[in-house]
Amino acid sequence: MPLTLPLNHPQLLFPSLTITKRRRLRFNIPQAQASTSKQQLTSLNYKQNDRDRSDRVIVIGAGLAGLAAANRLHSQGIPFLLLEASDAVGGRVRTDSVDGFLLDRGFQIFITAYPEAQKLLDYNALNLQKFYSGARIYYNGEFHTVADPLRHFWDSIKSLPNPIGSVFDKLLIGLTRIRVLSKSDEEIFTSTTEVPVIDLLRNIGFSDSIIDRFFRPFFGGIFFDKDLQTTSRLFDFIFKCLGLGDNTIPAQGIGQLPNQLAAKLPSDSILLNTRVVSVDFDEPNVPIVRLDNGEALKTEMGVVLAVEEPEVEKILAGKISRTPVQRKPARSTVCLYFSGNRDEIPVQDPILFLNGSGKGIVNNMFFATNVAPSYGPPDKALMSVSLIGLFENVTDDDLTIQVIQELSDWFGSSMVNSWKHIRTYRIRFAQPNQSPPTDLIKNPKSELGSVYLCGDYMTSATFDGALVSGRRAIDALLRDRALIGV
Numbered sequence: 489m490p491l492t493l494p495l496n497h498p499q500l501l502f503p504s505l506t507i508t509k510r511r512r513l514r515f516n517i518p519q520a521q522a523s524t525s526k527q528q529l530t531s532l533n534y535k536q537n538d539r540d541r542s543d544r545v546i547v548i549g550a551g552l553a554g555l556a557a558a559n560r561l562h563s564q565g566i567p568f569l570l571l572e573a574s575d576a577v578g579g580r581v582r583t584d585s586v587d588g589f590l591l592d593r594g595f596q597i598f599i600t601a602y603p604e605a606q607k608l609l610d611y612n613a614l615n616l617q618k619f620y621s622g623a624r625i626y627y628n629g630e631f632h633t634v635a636d637p638l639r640h641f642w643d644s645i646k647s648l649p650n651p652i653g654s655v656f657d658k659l660l661i662g663l664t665r666i667r668v669l670s671k672s673d674e675e676i677f678t679s680t681t682e683v684p685v686i687d688l689l690r691n692i693g694f695s696d697s698i699i700d701r702f703f704r705p706f707f708g709g710i711f712f713d714k715d716l717q718t719t720s721r722l723f724d725f726i727f728k729c730l731g732l733g734d735n736t737i738p739a740q741g742i743g744q745l746p747n748q749l750a751a752k753l754p755s756d757s758i759l760l761n762t763r764v765v766s767v768d769f770d771e772p773n774v775p776i777v778r779l780d781n782g783e784a785l786k787t788e789m790g791v792v793l794a795v796e797e798p799e800v801e802k803i804l805a806g807k808i809s810r811t812p813v814q815r816k817p818a819r820s821t822v823c824l825y826f827s828g829n830r831d832e833i834p835v836q837d838p839i840l841f842l843n844g845s846g847k848g849i850v851n852n853m854f855f856a857t858n859v860a861p862s863y864g865p866p867d868k869a870l871m872s873v874s875l876i877g878l879f880e881n882v883t884d885d886d887l888t889i890q891v892i893q894e895l896s897d898w899f900g901s902s903m904v905n906s907w908k909h910i911r912t913y914r915i916r917f918a919q920p921n922q923s924p925p926t927d928l929i930k931n932p933k934s935e936l937g938s939v940y941l942c943g944d945y946m947t948s949a950t951f952d953g954a955l956v957s958g959r960r961a962i963d964a965l966l967r968d969r970a971l972i973g974v
Protein backbone atom coordinates (compact mmCIF):
# COMPACT_ATOMS: atom_id res chain seq x y z
CA MET A 489 0.00 0.00 0.00
CA PRO A 490 1.21 3.47 -0.63
CA LEU A 491 2.71 5.45 2.12
CA THR A 492 1.54 9.00 1.96
CA LEU A 493 4.32 11.34 2.89
CA PRO A 494 3.35 14.69 4.33
CA LEU A 495 5.72 16.63 2.17
CA ASN A 496 3.64 19.10 0.28
CA HIS A 497 0.24 20.47 -0.53
CA PRO A 498 -2.01 21.14 2.42
CA GLN A 499 -4.95 19.80 0.48
CA LEU A 500 -3.33 16.40 0.37
CA LEU A 501 -5.43 13.48 1.54
CA PHE A 502 -8.09 15.43 3.23
CA PRO A 503 -9.11 18.84 2.62
CA SER A 504 33.72 36.08 0.05
CA LEU A 505 34.13 38.23 2.02
CA THR A 506 36.55 40.81 0.59
CA ILE A 507 38.43 43.42 2.50
CA THR A 508 39.44 46.78 1.27
CA LYS A 509 42.71 48.16 2.52
CA ARG A 510 40.64 50.72 4.37
CA ARG A 511 38.95 49.84 7.60
CA ARG A 512 35.85 48.50 5.92
CA LEU A 513 34.85 44.91 5.72
CA ARG A 514 32.94 44.40 2.56
CA PHE A 515 30.75 41.47 1.69
CA ASN A 516 30.51 39.98 -1.71
CA ILE A 517 28.09 37.11 -1.74
CA PRO A 518 30.64 34.34 -2.15
CA GLN A 519 30.09 31.14 -4.12
CA ALA A 520 30.88 29.28 -0.96
CA GLN A 521 32.18 30.92 2.11
CA ALA A 522 35.71 31.89 1.38
CA SER A 523 38.24 31.57 4.09
CA THR A 524 40.04 34.80 4.41
CA SER A 525 43.29 35.62 6.08
CA LYS A 526 42.81 35.98 9.78
CA GLN A 527 45.17 38.91 9.87
CA GLN A 528 42.98 40.86 7.49
CA LEU A 529 39.81 40.36 9.42
CA THR A 530 40.59 40.65 13.10
CA SER A 531 39.14 43.43 15.14
CA LEU A 532 42.56 45.06 14.97
CA ASN A 533 41.42 46.48 11.64
CA TYR A 534 38.76 48.37 13.38
CA LYS A 535 39.62 52.04 13.87
CA GLN A 536 40.06 53.39 17.36
CA ASN A 537 37.32 56.04 17.09
CA ASP A 538 34.88 53.39 15.84
CA ARG A 539 35.87 51.20 18.73
CA ASP A 540 35.16 53.92 21.30
CA ARG A 541 31.59 54.50 20.19
CA SER A 542 29.08 53.43 22.82
CA ASP A 543 25.92 54.46 21.00
CA ARG A 544 25.36 51.20 19.17
CA VAL A 545 24.05 47.77 19.99
CA ILE A 546 26.65 45.03 20.11
CA VAL A 547 25.50 41.72 18.68
CA ILE A 548 27.72 38.74 19.52
CA GLY A 549 27.63 35.83 17.07
CA ALA A 550 26.92 35.96 13.32
CA GLY A 551 24.90 32.78 12.93
CA LEU A 552 21.36 33.05 11.62
CA ALA A 553 20.11 34.45 14.94
CA GLY A 554 22.76 37.18 15.11
CA LEU A 555 22.29 38.04 11.45
CA ALA A 556 18.52 38.27 11.89
CA ALA A 557 19.07 40.52 14.90
CA ALA A 558 21.46 42.70 12.90
CA ASN A 559 19.01 42.91 9.99
CA ARG A 560 16.24 43.96 12.35
CA LEU A 561 18.43 46.68 13.85
CA HIS A 562 19.45 47.82 10.39
CA SER A 563 15.84 48.04 9.24
CA GLN A 564 15.07 50.22 12.26
CA GLY A 565 18.04 52.49 11.59
CA ILE A 566 19.74 51.56 14.87
CA PRO A 567 23.56 51.48 14.74
CA PHE A 568 25.13 48.16 15.68
CA LEU A 569 28.31 46.13 15.56
CA LEU A 570 28.23 42.39 14.92
CA LEU A 571 31.13 40.42 16.42
CA GLU A 572 31.89 36.93 15.16
CA ALA A 573 34.55 34.60 16.54
CA SER A 574 35.14 32.60 13.37
CA ASP A 575 36.39 33.55 9.91
CA ALA A 576 32.98 33.87 8.25
CA VAL A 577 29.34 34.42 9.03
CA GLY A 578 26.81 31.58 9.28
CA GLY A 579 27.63 29.74 12.48
CA ARG A 580 26.40 26.20 12.00
CA VAL A 581 25.17 27.04 8.50
CA ARG A 582 28.25 27.11 6.33
CA THR A 583 29.48 25.63 3.08
CA ASP A 584 33.08 24.83 2.22
CA SER A 585 34.38 24.77 -1.31
CA VAL A 586 36.75 21.82 -1.78
CA ASP A 587 38.17 20.80 -5.16
CA GLY A 588 35.10 22.04 -7.01
CA PHE A 589 32.63 20.45 -4.55
CA LEU A 590 30.34 22.36 -2.23
CA LEU A 591 30.37 20.73 1.18
CA ASP A 592 27.71 21.91 3.58
CA ARG A 593 28.91 21.52 7.13
CA GLY A 594 26.53 18.68 7.83
CA PHE A 595 23.40 17.64 5.98
CA GLN A 596 20.99 20.56 6.06
CA ILE A 597 17.71 21.02 4.24
CA PHE A 598 15.95 24.32 3.80
CA ILE A 599 12.15 24.00 3.97
CA THR A 600 10.63 26.76 1.88
CA ALA A 601 7.61 27.09 4.17
CA TYR A 602 9.61 28.37 7.13
CA PRO A 603 7.57 31.50 7.93
CA GLU A 604 10.32 33.81 9.21
CA ALA A 605 12.66 32.77 6.42
CA GLN A 606 9.99 33.76 3.90
CA LYS A 607 10.07 37.28 5.29
CA LEU A 608 13.85 37.63 5.39
CA LEU A 609 15.28 35.72 2.45
CA ASP A 610 15.11 36.22 -1.31
CA TYR A 611 14.26 32.71 -2.49
CA ASN A 612 14.80 33.49 -6.16
CA ALA A 613 18.32 34.67 -5.53
CA LEU A 614 19.00 31.50 -3.53
CA ASN A 615 18.13 29.47 -6.62
CA LEU A 616 16.64 26.72 -4.46
CA GLN A 617 16.97 23.17 -5.77
CA LYS A 618 14.22 20.77 -4.80
CA PHE A 619 14.37 17.28 -3.41
CA TYR A 620 11.95 14.61 -4.62
CA SER A 621 8.84 14.73 -2.42
CA GLY A 622 9.36 11.42 -0.75
CA ALA A 623 12.21 9.12 0.17
CA ARG A 624 13.76 5.79 -0.70
CA ILE A 625 14.01 3.52 2.28
CA TYR A 626 16.51 0.71 2.64
CA TYR A 627 14.78 -2.14 4.39
CA ASN A 628 15.36 -5.87 4.33
CA GLY A 629 18.02 -5.64 1.63
CA GLU A 630 15.80 -3.67 -0.78
CA PHE A 631 14.75 -0.12 -1.50
CA HIS A 632 11.17 1.01 -1.11
CA THR A 633 10.01 4.35 -2.40
CA VAL A 634 7.59 6.44 -0.43
CA ALA A 635 6.07 9.37 -2.25
CA ASP A 636 3.72 12.27 -1.87
CA PRO A 637 0.74 11.10 -3.99
CA LEU A 638 -0.17 14.61 -5.11
CA ARG A 639 3.26 15.18 -6.59
CA HIS A 640 4.26 11.68 -7.56
CA PHE A 641 0.95 9.92 -7.93
CA TRP A 642 2.16 6.91 -9.92
CA ASP A 643 5.13 6.38 -7.66
CA SER A 644 2.82 6.27 -4.69
CA ILE A 645 0.55 3.78 -6.49
CA LYS A 646 3.54 1.60 -7.37
CA SER A 647 4.62 1.64 -3.76
CA LEU A 648 1.29 0.10 -2.69
CA PRO A 649 2.64 -3.30 -1.70
CA ASN A 650 5.78 -2.08 0.03
CA PRO A 651 6.38 -2.96 3.67
CA ILE A 652 6.79 0.63 4.87
CA GLY A 653 3.57 1.30 6.73
CA SER A 654 -0.01 0.13 6.39
CA VAL A 655 -3.15 1.69 4.94
CA PHE A 656 -4.05 2.69 8.45
CA ASP A 657 -0.65 4.41 8.85
CA LYS A 658 -1.37 6.29 5.66
CA LEU A 659 -4.68 7.45 7.01
CA LEU A 660 -3.02 8.56 10.22
CA ILE A 661 -0.43 10.56 8.33
CA GLY A 662 -3.26 12.38 6.60
CA LEU A 663 -5.02 13.04 9.88
CA THR A 664 -1.79 14.23 11.46
CA ARG A 665 -1.32 16.62 8.60
CA ILE A 666 -4.80 18.04 9.09
CA ARG A 667 -4.18 18.41 12.80
CA VAL A 668 -0.95 20.37 12.42
CA LEU A 669 -2.19 22.49 9.53
CA SER A 670 -5.18 23.57 11.55
CA LYS A 671 -2.94 25.04 14.26
CA SER A 672 -1.06 28.33 14.34
CA ASP A 673 2.68 28.18 15.01
CA GLU A 674 2.09 29.77 18.38
CA GLU A 675 -0.46 27.10 19.29
CA ILE A 676 2.06 24.46 18.28
CA PHE A 677 4.90 25.99 20.29
CA THR A 678 2.79 26.43 23.42
CA SER A 679 0.84 23.19 23.17
CA THR A 680 0.07 21.86 26.64
CA THR A 681 0.10 18.26 25.47
CA GLU A 682 3.85 18.12 25.00
CA VAL A 683 5.38 14.63 24.87
CA PRO A 684 8.42 13.03 23.20
CA VAL A 685 7.88 12.38 19.48
CA ILE A 686 7.97 8.62 20.02
CA ASP A 687 5.06 8.86 22.49
CA LEU A 688 3.15 11.14 20.15
CA LEU A 689 3.50 8.66 17.28
CA ARG A 690 2.43 5.74 19.46
CA ASN A 691 -0.47 7.70 20.95
CA ILE A 692 -1.65 8.55 17.44
CA GLY A 693 -1.61 4.84 16.67
CA PHE A 694 1.19 4.48 14.14
CA SER A 695 2.49 0.95 13.76
CA ASP A 696 5.99 -0.04 14.86
CA SER A 697 6.88 -0.75 11.25
CA ILE A 698 6.26 2.78 10.07
CA ILE A 699 7.85 4.25 13.19
CA ASP A 700 11.03 2.19 12.78
CA ARG A 701 11.29 2.20 9.01
CA PHE A 702 10.25 5.76 8.26
CA PHE A 703 9.78 8.10 11.25
CA ARG A 704 12.91 7.02 13.10
CA PRO A 705 15.38 7.61 10.26
CA PHE A 706 13.50 10.62 8.85
CA PHE A 707 12.71 12.63 11.98
CA GLY A 708 15.63 11.09 13.84
CA GLY A 709 17.78 12.58 11.07
CA ILE A 710 16.13 15.98 11.36
CA PHE A 711 16.50 16.15 15.15
CA PHE A 712 19.72 14.05 15.36
CA ASP A 713 17.77 11.93 17.78
CA LYS A 714 17.21 8.31 16.86
CA ASP A 715 15.26 7.66 20.06
CA LEU A 716 12.72 10.31 19.03
CA GLN A 717 12.84 11.94 22.45
CA THR A 718 12.51 15.43 20.94
CA THR A 719 9.42 17.41 21.83
CA SER A 720 6.19 16.81 19.94
CA ARG A 721 6.00 20.61 19.55
CA LEU A 722 8.99 20.54 17.21
CA PHE A 723 7.60 17.54 15.35
CA ASP A 724 4.33 19.38 14.76
CA PHE A 725 6.11 22.50 13.54
CA ILE A 726 8.33 20.59 11.09
CA PHE A 727 5.44 18.39 9.97
CA LYS A 728 3.41 21.51 9.25
CA CYS A 729 6.24 23.16 7.30
CA LEU A 730 6.83 19.94 5.33
CA GLY A 731 3.15 19.93 4.46
CA LEU A 732 3.29 23.51 3.20
CA GLY A 733 6.64 23.71 1.43
CA ASP A 734 9.45 22.03 -0.48
CA ASN A 735 12.66 20.50 0.81
CA THR A 736 15.49 22.34 -0.90
CA ILE A 737 19.11 23.36 -0.90
CA PRO A 738 20.43 26.61 -2.41
CA ALA A 739 22.33 25.98 -5.63
CA GLN A 740 25.51 27.44 -4.17
CA GLY A 741 25.29 25.75 -0.78
CA ILE A 742 23.39 26.13 2.45
CA GLY A 743 25.84 28.88 3.45
CA GLN A 744 24.03 31.16 1.03
CA LEU A 745 21.30 31.65 3.65
CA PRO A 746 23.55 33.56 6.07
CA ASN A 747 25.55 35.11 3.24
CA GLN A 748 22.42 36.67 1.85
CA LEU A 749 21.51 38.14 5.24
CA ALA A 750 25.06 39.44 5.76
CA ALA A 751 25.08 41.10 2.36
CA LYS A 752 22.16 43.30 3.40
CA LEU A 753 24.13 44.83 6.27
CA PRO A 754 26.45 47.84 6.10
CA SER A 755 29.90 46.78 5.07
CA ASP A 756 31.60 48.01 8.22
CA SER A 757 29.17 46.48 10.70
CA ILE A 758 30.63 42.96 10.97
CA LEU A 759 33.90 42.09 12.64
CA LEU A 760 35.09 38.55 11.98
CA ASN A 761 37.76 36.64 13.92
CA THR A 762 36.63 38.56 16.97
CA ARG A 763 35.96 36.36 19.97
CA VAL A 764 34.13 37.72 22.98
CA VAL A 765 35.28 36.30 26.29
CA SER A 766 32.89 38.04 28.65
CA VAL A 767 30.29 40.72 29.14
CA ASP A 768 30.93 42.76 32.29
CA PHE A 769 29.48 45.80 34.01
CA ASP A 770 31.47 48.63 35.59
CA GLU A 771 28.29 50.68 35.88
CA PRO A 772 24.66 49.51 35.75
CA ASN A 773 23.15 49.00 32.31
CA VAL A 774 26.36 49.82 30.46
CA PRO A 775 27.79 46.47 29.40
CA ILE A 776 31.44 46.12 28.52
CA VAL A 777 32.17 43.48 25.93
CA ARG A 778 35.63 42.03 26.45
CA LEU A 779 37.47 40.44 23.54
CA ASP A 780 40.07 37.69 23.70
CA ASN A 781 42.76 40.14 22.58
CA GLY A 782 42.19 42.14 25.77
CA GLU A 783 40.17 44.92 24.19
CA ALA A 784 36.93 46.17 25.68
CA LEU A 785 33.93 47.67 23.86
CA LYS A 786 31.40 49.65 25.84
CA THR A 787 27.77 50.08 24.85
CA GLU A 788 24.94 52.14 26.24
CA MET A 789 22.51 50.56 23.78
CA GLY A 790 22.68 46.96 24.90
CA VAL A 791 24.23 43.63 24.04
CA VAL A 792 22.56 40.84 22.10
CA LEU A 793 24.11 37.43 22.76
CA ALA A 794 23.53 35.30 19.67
CA VAL A 795 25.91 32.46 20.45
CA GLU A 796 25.33 28.72 20.84
CA GLU A 797 23.64 27.61 24.02
CA PRO A 798 26.77 26.32 25.83
CA GLU A 799 28.68 29.51 25.02
CA VAL A 800 26.17 31.73 26.81
CA GLU A 801 27.14 30.44 30.20
CA LYS A 802 30.83 30.97 29.51
CA ILE A 803 30.37 34.58 28.41
CA LEU A 804 28.03 35.44 31.29
CA ALA A 805 29.82 33.23 33.82
CA GLY A 806 28.67 33.97 37.35
CA LYS A 807 26.47 36.88 36.32
CA ILE A 808 23.13 35.23 35.86
CA SER A 809 21.38 32.95 38.26
CA ARG A 810 18.65 31.92 35.85
CA THR A 811 20.67 30.08 33.25
CA PRO A 812 19.10 29.56 29.86
CA VAL A 813 21.38 26.60 29.35
CA GLN A 814 19.73 23.21 29.50
CA ARG A 815 21.61 20.38 31.13
CA LYS A 816 20.56 17.82 28.57
CA PRO A 817 23.26 16.48 26.22
CA ALA A 818 23.37 18.31 22.91
CA ARG A 819 22.53 16.60 19.63
CA SER A 820 25.51 15.59 17.49
CA THR A 821 26.06 14.31 13.99
CA VAL A 822 28.77 13.19 11.61
CA CYS A 823 28.59 13.89 7.91
CA LEU A 824 30.90 12.17 5.41
CA TYR A 825 31.35 13.29 1.84
CA PHE A 826 32.41 11.10 -1.07
CA SER A 827 32.95 11.78 -4.73
CA GLY A 828 32.52 9.55 -7.74
CA ASN A 829 31.92 9.76 -11.44
CA ARG A 830 28.44 10.97 -12.34
CA ASP A 831 27.90 7.84 -14.38
CA GLU A 832 28.93 5.62 -11.47
CA ILE A 833 26.03 6.26 -9.15
CA PRO A 834 22.91 4.12 -8.86
CA VAL A 835 20.26 6.81 -9.40
CA GLN A 836 19.88 10.22 -10.93
CA ASP A 837 16.88 11.24 -8.80
CA PRO A 838 17.13 14.08 -6.29
CA ILE A 839 15.91 11.74 -3.57
CA LEU A 840 16.80 11.21 0.07
CA PHE A 841 17.80 7.68 1.07
CA LEU A 842 16.87 6.53 4.57
CA ASN A 843 18.13 3.55 6.50
CA GLY A 844 14.97 1.77 7.65
CA SER A 845 16.75 -1.49 8.37
CA GLY A 846 17.41 -0.79 12.04
CA LYS A 847 21.01 -1.91 11.46
CA GLY A 848 24.26 -0.11 10.79
CA ILE A 849 25.45 3.41 11.44
CA VAL A 850 24.28 5.25 8.32
CA ASN A 851 21.05 7.14 9.00
CA ASN A 852 20.52 8.85 5.68
CA MET A 853 22.37 9.77 2.51
CA PHE A 854 21.78 11.51 -0.78
CA PHE A 855 23.49 12.27 -4.04
CA ALA A 856 23.90 16.01 -3.60
CA THR A 857 24.74 16.62 -7.26
CA ASN A 858 21.43 14.97 -8.23
CA VAL A 859 19.61 17.68 -6.27
CA ALA A 860 21.95 20.53 -7.17
CA PRO A 861 24.40 19.76 -10.00
CA SER A 862 26.33 22.86 -8.95
CA TYR A 863 27.48 20.98 -5.83
CA GLY A 864 30.23 19.32 -7.88
CA PRO A 865 32.31 19.57 -11.06
CA PRO A 866 30.32 18.67 -14.21
CA ASP A 867 31.40 15.04 -14.46
CA LYS A 868 31.52 14.30 -10.75
CA ALA A 869 28.92 13.15 -8.24
CA LEU A 870 28.90 14.24 -4.62
CA MET A 871 27.56 11.86 -1.97
CA SER A 872 26.58 13.08 1.48
CA VAL A 873 26.18 10.48 4.24
CA SER A 874 24.87 11.32 7.70
CA LEU A 875 25.24 9.52 11.01
CA ILE A 876 23.51 10.39 14.25
CA GLY A 877 25.81 10.94 17.23
CA LEU A 878 29.49 11.82 17.39
CA PHE A 879 31.23 8.40 17.28
CA GLU A 880 34.01 9.81 19.42
CA ASN A 881 35.73 6.47 19.90
CA VAL A 882 35.94 5.70 16.21
CA THR A 883 38.60 7.24 14.01
CA ASP A 884 37.67 9.01 10.79
CA ASP A 885 39.34 6.24 8.80
CA ASP A 886 37.38 3.51 10.58
CA LEU A 887 34.15 5.44 10.14
CA THR A 888 34.84 5.78 6.44
CA ILE A 889 35.50 2.04 6.12
CA GLN A 890 32.30 1.22 7.99
CA VAL A 891 30.22 3.59 5.89
CA ILE A 892 31.67 2.23 2.64
CA GLN A 893 30.92 -1.32 3.78
CA GLU A 894 27.35 -0.44 4.62
CA LEU A 895 26.72 1.43 1.41
CA SER A 896 28.23 -1.47 -0.51
CA ASP A 897 25.35 -3.57 0.81
CA TRP A 898 22.97 -0.89 -0.38
CA PHE A 899 24.38 -0.17 -3.83
CA GLY A 900 26.91 -2.89 -4.61
CA SER A 901 30.58 -2.97 -3.71
CA SER A 902 32.02 -2.46 -7.20
CA MET A 903 30.28 0.90 -7.45
CA VAL A 904 30.79 2.10 -3.88
CA ASN A 905 34.45 1.05 -3.74
CA SER A 906 35.16 3.46 -6.59
CA TRP A 907 33.94 6.41 -4.50
CA LYS A 908 36.57 8.62 -2.96
CA HIS A 909 36.31 10.02 0.54
CA ILE A 910 36.53 13.81 0.52
CA ARG A 911 35.96 15.00 4.06
CA THR A 912 34.30 14.12 7.36
CA TYR A 913 32.55 16.69 9.53
CA ARG A 914 31.96 15.86 13.18
CA ILE A 915 29.53 18.31 14.70
CA ARG A 916 29.36 18.02 18.45
CA PHE A 917 26.83 20.77 18.98
CA ALA A 918 24.47 20.37 16.07
CA GLN A 919 21.32 21.27 17.94
CA PRO A 920 20.32 21.90 21.51
CA ASN A 921 18.48 19.02 23.10
CA GLN A 922 14.81 19.91 22.84
CA SER A 923 13.20 17.01 24.63
CA PRO A 924 10.29 17.83 26.97
CA PRO A 925 9.80 19.89 28.95
CA THR A 926 10.63 22.75 26.58
CA ASP A 927 9.98 26.45 26.41
CA LEU A 928 10.14 27.39 22.74
CA ILE A 929 9.15 31.01 23.34
CA LYS A 930 11.75 32.02 25.91
CA ASN A 931 11.92 35.60 27.10
CA PRO A 932 14.90 37.20 25.32
CA LYS A 933 15.54 39.60 28.21
CA SER A 934 18.21 38.28 30.51
CA GLU A 935 18.17 39.31 34.13
CA LEU A 936 21.13 41.58 33.29
CA GLY A 937 18.94 44.46 32.12
CA SER A 938 20.69 45.39 28.91
CA VAL A 939 21.77 41.92 27.76
CA TYR A 940 19.37 40.11 25.44
CA LEU A 941 19.53 36.48 24.36
CA CYS A 942 18.80 34.86 21.03
CA GLY A 943 19.69 31.64 19.26
CA ASP A 944 17.92 28.44 18.33
CA TYR A 945 17.83 27.26 21.97
CA MET A 946 15.49 30.18 22.73
CA THR A 947 12.90 29.01 20.20
CA SER A 948 12.89 25.98 17.91
CA ALA A 949 16.19 24.39 16.94
CA THR A 950 15.72 25.21 13.27
CA PHE A 951 16.87 27.84 10.79
CA ASP A 952 13.53 29.49 11.30
CA GLY A 953 13.70 29.37 15.09
CA ALA A 954 17.12 31.04 15.02
CA LEU A 955 15.80 33.81 12.74
CA VAL A 956 12.73 34.37 14.91
CA SER A 957 14.84 34.55 18.06
CA GLY A 958 17.02 37.29 16.57
CA ARG A 959 14.02 39.43 15.72
CA ARG A 960 12.47 38.89 19.14
CA ALA A 961 15.63 39.88 20.98
CA ILE A 962 15.83 43.16 19.08
CA ASP A 963 12.15 43.90 19.55
CA ALA A 964 12.59 43.44 23.30
CA LEU A 965 15.61 45.74 23.26
CA LEU A 966 13.84 48.41 21.23
CA ARG A 967 10.75 48.19 23.42
CA ASP A 968 12.88 48.72 26.52
CA ARG A 969 14.37 51.80 24.96
CA ALA A 970 10.98 52.95 23.72
CA LEU A 971 12.40 53.07 20.21
CA ILE A 972 9.49 51.28 18.63
CA GLY A 973 5.99 50.48 19.66
CA VAL A 974 6.21 46.72 19.29
Ligand SMILES: Cc1cc2nc3c(=O)[nH]c(=O)nc-3n(C[C@H](O)[C@H](O)[C@H](O)COP(=O)(O)OP(=O)(O)OC[C@H]3O[C@@H](n4cnc5c(N)ncnc54)[C@H](O)[C@@H]3O)c2cc1C
Nearest residue numbers: 549551552553573579580594597764918943944950951954
Ligand atom coordinates in the same frame (compact mmCIF):
# COMPACT_ATOMS: atom_id res chain seq x y z
C1 LIG B 1 24.55 19.52 10.70
C2 LIG B 1 23.36 20.38 10.98
C3 LIG B 1 22.23 20.19 10.25
C4 LIG B 1 21.11 20.98 10.47
N1 LIG B 1 20.03 20.83 9.68
C5 LIG B 1 19.01 21.68 9.79
C6 LIG B 1 17.94 21.62 8.87
O1 LIG B 1 17.94 20.80 7.95
N2 LIG B 1 16.92 22.49 9.02
C7 LIG B 1 16.90 23.41 10.03
O2 LIG B 1 15.95 24.18 10.12
N3 LIG B 1 17.91 23.49 10.93
C8 LIG B 1 18.97 22.65 10.83
N4 LIG B 1 19.99 22.74 11.71
C9 LIG B 1 19.90 23.64 12.85
C10 LIG B 1 20.27 25.08 12.48
O3 LIG B 1 21.44 25.07 11.71
C11 LIG B 1 20.49 25.87 13.76
O4 LIG B 1 19.34 25.76 14.56
C12 LIG B 1 20.75 27.35 13.51
O5 LIG B 1 21.61 27.55 12.44
C13 LIG B 1 21.30 27.97 14.77
O6 LIG B 1 21.64 29.33 14.51
P1 LIG B 1 22.16 30.26 15.71
O7 LIG B 1 22.41 31.57 15.14
O8 LIG B 1 21.22 30.13 16.85
O9 LIG B 1 23.51 29.58 16.23
P2 LIG B 1 24.90 29.38 15.49
O10 LIG B 1 24.70 29.08 14.06
O11 LIG B 1 25.63 28.36 16.29
O12 LIG B 1 25.63 30.78 15.60
C14 LIG B 1 26.34 31.19 16.74
C15 LIG B 1 27.49 32.05 16.28
O13 LIG B 1 28.12 32.62 17.42
C16 LIG B 1 29.51 32.59 17.22
N5 LIG B 1 30.16 32.64 18.52
C17 LIG B 1 30.15 31.68 19.48
N6 LIG B 1 30.84 32.08 20.55
C18 LIG B 1 31.30 33.33 20.27
C19 LIG B 1 32.08 34.28 21.00
N7 LIG B 1 32.54 33.99 22.22
N8 LIG B 1 32.37 35.46 20.42
C20 LIG B 1 31.90 35.75 19.17
N9 LIG B 1 31.16 34.89 18.45
C21 LIG B 1 30.86 33.69 18.98
C22 LIG B 1 29.73 31.28 16.50
O14 LIG B 1 30.98 31.25 15.84
C23 LIG B 1 28.56 31.26 15.55
O15 LIG B 1 28.85 31.89 14.34
C24 LIG B 1 21.13 21.95 11.51
C25 LIG B 1 22.28 22.13 12.26
C26 LIG B 1 23.39 21.37 12.00
C27 LIG B 1 24.64 21.59 12.80
